[in-house]
Amino acid sequence: MTPARWTVTRARIQAAAAASQPSEVAVPVPTLRLRDLNAQPLRPERDYVLYWMTAFRRTGWNFSLQRAVEHARALGRPLVVFEALRAGYPWASDRFHAFVIEGMREHAARLAGTPVCYLPYLEPAPGDGRGLLEALAGRAAVVVTDDFPAFFLRRMAAAAAARLDVRLEAVDANGLLPLRATGRSFPTAFAFRAFVQKHLREHLEQFPEADPIGTGGALAPASPALLPPQLASRWPSAPLDPSPGALARLPIDHRVPVVRETPGGTVAGAHALAAFLDGRLSRYKDERNQPELDVASGLSPYLHFGHVSVHQVFDALMTREGWTTRRLAPKGGGQREGWWGASPAAESFLDELITWREVGFHTCEYLPEDYDKYESLPGWARATLDRHADDPRAHVYSLAQFERAETHDPLWNAAQGQLVREGRIHNYLRMLWGKKILEWSASPREALDVMIALNNKYALDGRDPNSYSGIFWVLGRYDRPWAPERPIFGVVRYMSSENTARKVRVKEYVRRYAPEARPTGLFDSR
DNA sequence: ATCGGCTCGCGCAA
DNA sequence: TGCGCGAAGCCGAT
Numbered sequence: 001m002t003p004a005r006w007t008v009t010r011a012r013i014q015a016a017a018a019a020s021q022p023s024e025v026a027v028p029v030p031t032l033r034l035r036d037l038n039a040q041p042l043r044p045e046r047d048y049v050l051y052w053m054t055a056f057r058r059t060g061w062n063f064s065l066q067r068a069v070e071h072a073r074a075l076g077r078p079l080v081v082f083e084a085l086r087a088g089y090p091w092a093s094d095r096f097h098a099f100v101i102e103g104m105r106e107h108a109a110r111l112a113g114t115p116v117c118y119l120p121y122l123e124p125a126p127g128d129g130r131g132l133l134e135a136l137a138g139r140a141a142v143v144v145t146d147d148f149p150a151f152f153l154r155r156m157a158a159a160a161a162a163r164l165d166v167r168l169e170a171v172d173a174n175g176l177l178p179l180r181a182t183g184r185s186f187p188t189a190f191a192f193r194a195f196v197q198k199h200l201r202e203h204l205e206q207f208p209e210a211d212p213i214g215t216g217g218a219l220a221p222a223s224p225a226l227l228p229p230q231l232a233s234r235w236p237s238a239p240l241d242p243s244p245g246a247l248a249r250l251p252i253d254h255r256v257p258v259v260r261e262t263p264g265g266t267v268a269g270a271h272a273l274a275a276f277l278d279g280r281l282s283r284y285k286d287e288r289n290q291p292e293l294d295v296a297s298g299l300s301p302y303l304h305f306g307h308v309s310v311h312q313v314f315d316a317l318m319t320r321e322g323w324t325t326r327r328l329a330p331k332g333g334g335q336r337e338g339w340w341g342a343s344p345a346a347e348s349f350l351d352e353l354i355t356w357r358e359v360g361f362h363t364c365e366y367l368p369e370d371y372d373k374y375e376s377l378p379g380w381a382r383a384t385l386d387r388h389a390d391d392p393r394a395h396v397y398s399l400a401q402f403e404r405a406e407t408h409d410p411l412w413n414a415a416q417g418q419l420v421r422e423g424r425i426h427n428y429l430r431m432l433w434g435k436k437i438l439e440w441s442a443s444p445r446e447a448l449d450v451m452i453a454l455n456n457k458y459a460l461d462g463r464d465p466n467s468y469s470g471i472f473w474v475l476g477r478y479d480r481p482w483a484p485e486r487p488i489f490g491v492v493r494y495m496s497s498e499n500t501a502r503k504v505r506v507k508e509y510v511r512r513y514a515p516e517a518r519p520t521g522l523f524d525s526r
Numbered sequence: 527a528t529c530g531g532c533t534c535g536c537g538c539a540a
Numbered sequence: 541t542g543c544g545c546g547a548a549g550c551c552g553a554t
Contacts, residue, residue: 186536187534187535187536188534188535188536188546189546189547190535190536190537190545190546191535191536191537191546193546194536194537194538195537198537289547289548331538333537333538333544333545334536334537334538334544334545334546335545335546336546336547351547356547378534378535380533380534380535427547427548428547428548431547431548432548435549473547473548478547479546479547479549480533480534480535480546481532481533481534482532482533482549482550483531483532483533483549483550483551484532484550484551486550489549491532491533491534492549493547493548493549493550494549494550495548495549496549496550499549499550500548503548
């Protein structure tokens with residue numbers, strides 16, 4: 001693994017390490033990223049350190065794994081990695097299962113030759129995995145898990161914390177900026193960008209190890225004999241097989257099919273990253289909003305499931321840029337360009353990767369109202385939408401009609417067709433997709449429900465803080481009022497297919513994604 | 527084609 | 541306290 005040339009401090013640490021010891025040093029995980037979920041003690045007399053991998057599904061660039069390795073070395077205990085995929089989680093389908101299973105297979109292969117014991121668990125039926133974590137934790141000196149601020153993961157971790165008799169530590173490997181570095185949410189990307197420009201520098205000096213298991217001293221070897229005997233009856237789980245035949249045997253939603261062109265896993269993720277940086281990045285700034293030119297990075301599914309880390313993306317990008325932290329401008333003032341001191345293409349990508357991706361994580365973490373509730377919208381947006389909630393609508397579609405792409409608007413139907421077929425919508429048309437759902441639903445609250453339902457069900461990067469950023473932007477989050485006031489929208493920003501078609505080329509897009517084959521699995525028409 | 531105005535709230539300079 | 545600025549808006553003037 002090449003060292004990150006761009007980090008001055010990191011290079012210094014590595015040079016010092018090379019001078020004293022030929023082997024590498026392990027830099028500790030920043031305490032700002034650590035959180036105790038219960039008041040239970042470390043139990044050093046027990047058999048192993050347990051890493052419960054739930055969100056950061058990767059073996060490198062992972063502060064959580066790195067923290068577990070730290071514990072294992074400090075206690076002289078082996079490391080057990082437990083990665084589970086439940087059958088009964090909301091929206092579980094062939095699409096998401098295939099993606100995650102691909103990563104689990106890689107982890108099994110990658111960890112096979114190491115001292116680490118990897119326990120993948122693919123739940124055969126809802127509820128079968130109940131009690132597994134508790135049983136494993138019964139012999140653990142400490143349990144480390146992932147701190148992801150959305151979906152059901154927080155609730156699941158909190159519930160586990162209450163049941164365990166040993167310390168459960170949650171680690172935040174979500175962003176370049178730790179969640180606890182801000183202590184608040186931000187009303188606009190501009191405000192968050194200004195914060196990042198003021199405070200990110202120090203966090204750039206604390207990067208996770210690309211290979212935490214191989215960096216630092218040797219780990220004690222784990223033996224299956226250490227595992228609690230009552231687990232034998234639960235193992236192995238359903239086979240780690242993402243083929244249609246194997247998926248068909250699992251009680252998950254088979255009507256949301258696998259997206260073949262976006263395979264899951266850390267290898268596919270790294271490949272997508274390299275292909276983007278080597279190929280499309282140079283055109284990113286000017287062409288990213290053109291729906292017919294596929295210039296986007298395509299990384300969000302991998303970032304969502306944790307197969308790729310934002311630190312890894314940043315490292316790869318900035319190493320290619322020949323960048324160092326010395327290029328950072330002293331002040332940014334919230335401006336979109338100029339602060340990084342990188343190429344214009346890199347700066348425009350960094351604004352997506354850092355500003356827009358991470359503002360959503362801090363929204364999920366700190367917004368006083370739940371990030372997925374209508375009430376979490378800014379006051380001006382709620383006021384204006386509520387005032388127009390009863391306005392007459394020219395078209396009102398049900399969730400099932402939206403899902404089947406049965407609207408009068410071919411461009412909208414194409415965007416929905418892309419979502420169903422590819423698990424994503426082009427970033428520009430996604431905004432239009434949402435704006436029209438607002439316009440064609442009986443109320444803004446129903447529009448919100450429709451957007452969340454469709455996005456969670458079909459988008460590979462759904463159920464992520466970023467998805468909620470996109471959905472809530474449609475309703476005014478991170479935005480400002482725009483005159484003139486109009487029906488349904490009030491002063492929330494309006495968009496139309498006609499103007500979109502005027503501004504960008506969509507003919508070929510409409511042709512490509514016209515949903516001639518309807519999805520077979522549908523929400524009930526009600 | 528491009529520009530200002532519409533509108534709110536933040537960061538920053540003063 | 542005032543000024544500049546902002547994810548993709550529209551409209552009318554030039």
